[in-house]
Amino acid sequence: MTRLLRMCIGVMTLPAVLALSGAMFKKQGLEVDFKTSQGQDAGTATLTPAGNGVKVKLDLTNLPEGEHAIHVHQSAKCDAPDFKTAGGHLNPDSKEHGIKNPKGAHAGDMPINLQVMADGTDHVSFVTQSISLKKDAKNSVFANGGTAFIIHEKADDMVTDPTGNAGARIACGAIVAP
Helix, strand or coil: CCHHHHHHHHCCCHHHHHHHHHHHHHHHCEEEEEEECCCCEEEEEEEEEECCEEEEEEEECCCCCEEEEEEEECCCCCCCCCCHHHCCECCCCCCECCCCCCCECCCCEEEEEEEECCCCCEEEEEEECCCECCCCCCCECCHHHCEEEEEECCCCCCCCCCCCCCCCEEEEEEECCC
């Protein structure tokens, strides 16, 4: 390493290091690891800024075939087997559940249901404006120490309060600030 490079690294300030870290986060995204209620790896979600929203890229595995709801819950706790420690849906505006609910929706209500194939996988991306990666936003996924993605056993009907009749929680991934 050259002397000049060592001197530059030596005088780099904490804000500069944090700024570089933030730049890498924006480019690469925040990765969230999922586990099933039995402790198996269940894939990842990658969250990246997308205009006024968040792009969510899911690469999931080891899930039961069929249609499943996915929501953002209020706490970054994924204690198996039922994941109840994740709390209810992220809901800073105290609305009702459901993208199609005229009184809704929770910030944690996602605009899709997962379509898991017979091999237990799903690979899908979508953009949502209901959540934010900005730490000071009231719908931030980093609020109160973080949140969690929950995958449910059934599809979300997109209207029934409080969970869209989505059933039990079968996989969880904690979302915490980098």
